[in-house]
Amino acid sequence: MGLVEGKIAIVTGGGANIGEACAKMLADHGAAVAIADINEEGAQRVAREIGEAGGKAIGLKVDLGDEASVAAMVAGVAEEFGRIDILHNNAANTGAAQMTRDGSLAEMEPEVWDAAFDINVRGTMFVTKHVVPHMIAAGGGSIINTSSGVSLLGDVLNPAYSASKAAVNALTRNTATQFGRANIRCNAILPGLVLSPVARAQMTEEQLGMIQRHVLLPRESVANDIAGAVLWLASDLASFVTGQIISADGGIVHHQPHYADMLDMFAAMQAQQ
Numbered sequence: 001m002g003l004v005e006g007k008i009a010i011v012t013g014g015g016a017n018i019g020e021a022c023a024k025m026l027a028d029h030g031a032a033v034a035i036a037d038i039n040e041e042g043a044q045r046v047a048r049e050i051g052e053a054g055g056k057a058i059g060l061k062v063d064l065g066d067e068a069s070v071a072a073m074v075a076g077v078a079e080e081f082g083r084i085d086i087l088h089n090n091a092a093n094t095g096a097a098q099m100t101r102d103g104s105l106a107e108m109e110p111e112v113w114d115a116a117f118d119i120n121v122r123g124t125m126f127v128t129k130h131v132v133p134h135m136i137a138a139g140g141g142s143i144i145n146t147s148s149g150v151s152l153l154g155d156v157l158n159p160a161y162s163a164s165k166a167a168v169n170a171l172t173r174n175t176a177t178q179f180g181r182a183n184i185r186c187n188a189i190l191p192g193l194v195l196s197p198v199a200r201a202q203m204t205e206e207q208l209g210m211i212q213r214h215v216l217l218p219r220e221s222v223a224n225d226i227a228g229a230v231l232w233l234a235s236d237l238a239s240f241v242t243g244q245i246i247s248a249d250g251g252i253v254h255h256q257p258h259y260a261d262m263l264d265m266f267a268a269m270q271a272q273q
Contacts, residue, residue: 002030003235008081010034010074012064012127013091015042017196018146021223022088022230027055029231031086034077036062038091064091064123074130084134086234089127089168090146093119094161102158116160121167128175132184140183142234145172146226147188147245149253165190169245176243185242187233192249194221216251225250 009026013019015037023033027050035057037043043059050057058080062073078084093115101112124145135141150158151165168188175186193199193211200208212220229248232238247253 002028003231003237004086005030007031007085007234008034008077008083009086009088009234010036010077010084010127010131011088011090012036012062012123013146014088015039015046015059018191018194018223018226019088019090020046021227022090023057024050024053024055025224025227025231026086026088026234027053027057029235031234032056032081033058034073034080035059036073036077036091038063064119064126067126070123070126071130074127074134078134083138084131085138085141087127087131087135087141087143088146088230088234089124089143091119091123092146092161092164099158099161102160105159108160113160116164117167120161120164121171124168125171128171128186132175132179132182135184136179136182141185142238143175143184143186144230144233145186145188147172147190149190149192149247149249151190152245152247152253172245173243180242185233185238187238187241187244187246189226189229189233190245190247190249190253191226192221192247192252194223194226196223211252214252215249216254219250221248221250 004026009031011019011023011033014023014035023035023046027033033050035043035046040061043061047057047059060073060076063069098115101109102116128143145168147168148165150162151169155162172186172188226248229246233241
């Protein structure tokens with residue numbers, strides 16, 4: 001028996017990287033998983049691979065910036081599986097076009113700021129809004145939001161992203177408070193730098209080395225590090241854990257890179273553009 005045997009889960013942004021690892025981890029432990037992503041091809045690929053491994057999954061397209069799209073996705077999952085027990089709000093606007101424009105606050109373009117909050121916060125709220133009634137009907141559930149270590153700290157880079165993830169932390173606590181008596185738990189996971197192929201391709205070895213020097217554990221973070229934490233929070237092993245903001249970053253939040261290191265990294269990234 002898996003840790004989430006017989007549960008029904010939704011993973012947003014599940015078509016690649018952290019979301020893919022989390023969807024597959026939940027499926028490996030017995031959940032039927034709906035992978036919801038703006039990239040429908042990626043969502044269906046992950047669902048197909050879960051099926052080939054003996055699990056149960058469907059891939060669905062969703063636009064978190066459009067409430068009607070979110071409502072239709074959630075309704076489709078409920079119709080397909082009859083209930084919803086687990087929600088992993090993982091999707092975020094982290095595309096290169098967005099993140100490279102998310103620089104100095106003194107030069108912040110309003111559309112860059114709004115784009116971060118539109119998906120990272122508003123989209124998370126939309127999915128939660130439409131899933132909660134199904135969880136209440138099912139007798140409870142677990143919501144896990146993907147935040148970020150930068151939500152707890154000042155950052156030289158990406159202030160819109162950082163601020164939006166701090167808002168996700170507040171949304172997590174509010175969700176836990178409002179729906180706890182309905183047996184709905186809500187927690188947030190804060191990754192550090194997870195070295196997906198995309199992240200690795202965007203950074204030089206020097207930049208990676210600078211970050212890694214400040215990780216307290218003797219290895220790099222991979223997507224399954226986050227997936228394991230999500231699985232635990234989704235399972236009954238964490239049945240009395242709610243409203244928590246949990247770092248899964250190898251300790252880097254307690255030992256951030258020096259400001260000068262971050263400035264050097266920022267300058268190197270600007271030079272590559």
